Amino acid sequence: MPILARMIQKSVQSFEKYCDEHNLRITPPRLSAFKIIHSATKPMTAYEVLEEMAQDIKSPKPPTAYRAIDFLLENGFIHRIESLNAYIPCEEKHKHDGSQFMICKICKHVDEIHLCTLPATLQNRIDSEKFTLDHWNVEIHGICAKCNAKK
């Protein structure tokens, strides 16, 4: 079996395990969207997901893709990259209220950073403002090591 397929199979297994343990229903659109985003090598837009869903599901419409994506987002299986209107897999096993990404403006690759807490400078600020944190997102744009090396 190709290595990529094996990796996806493993992701799917942990997806199924998690859903089983948390009483979440895995349905055909959800499974399809999960596989598509987790096997992609780049952030996928909702309409790219929709297009690929056609392989598993008969002529899917936008709400089908968006609902599946919402489900995956809510349960922490994927992240939305706001500045790209696109989605990437989340590899972390636990849910977190903050996400941080390094986005290469050349090859478009996105790397997830995984801080568990808001950096102190920001935490101090929200404390002094008496702002109650719900969730936070950092998007760092620049050039990745690989693309830097190519120049």
Add this chain to the structure above:
Amino acid sequence: MPILARMIQKSVQSFEKYCDEHNLRITPPRLSAFKIIHSATKPMTAYEVLEEMAQDIKSPKPPTAYRAIDFLLENGFIHRIESLNAYIPCEEKHKHDGSQFMICKICKHVDEIHLCTLPATLQNRIDSEKFTLDHWNVEIHGICAKCNAKK
């Protein structure tokens, strides 16, 4: 003169001064968009800006608003809030490569935080990855002090 109008007048003056010094052209759509975003009390979407531009400009079309907004963005007079598809004024006098916002999910008010450097935890990470920073953005969602007090 009402206090709000006076504040906007002052912003406009510094806008004009900056453009003059940097050889940037102030045109009617640009000035109109500047005033609209800088006098708003909430983040404005492109189409909200477009709508209000009609007060200054005869039946403006979308490209007019988008071009004016792009100009303001490029020159650091406004910021885009990615998670809202909307724009807010930038009050800082110098251009910066990072923006940080506290976004209240109840009243939608956005407060800008102004860190000049990327927090150390993130800087360390991009250094070790040999990632070259271009610009970065933090969006913190939660509940502001005022809305907290009301509950």
Add this chain to the structure above:
DNA sequence: TTATATGCGCTTTAATGTAACAAACGCCCT
């Protein structure tokens, strides 16, 4: 003045995201 670049106005089209509602499904409880 003439060349050049920049910006504008307009139409059109693309991309992204939602509302609303009926039909099907899964699950739990008798």
Add this chain to the structure above:
DNA sequence: AGGGCGTTTGTTACATTAAAGCGCATATAA
């Protein structure tokens, strides 16, 4: 097994956000 109830889906239609292409106008600079 059958009935009730909330969840999920499929579908149509629409709303919102963004960009492309083109010709004209205007500012700036040689």
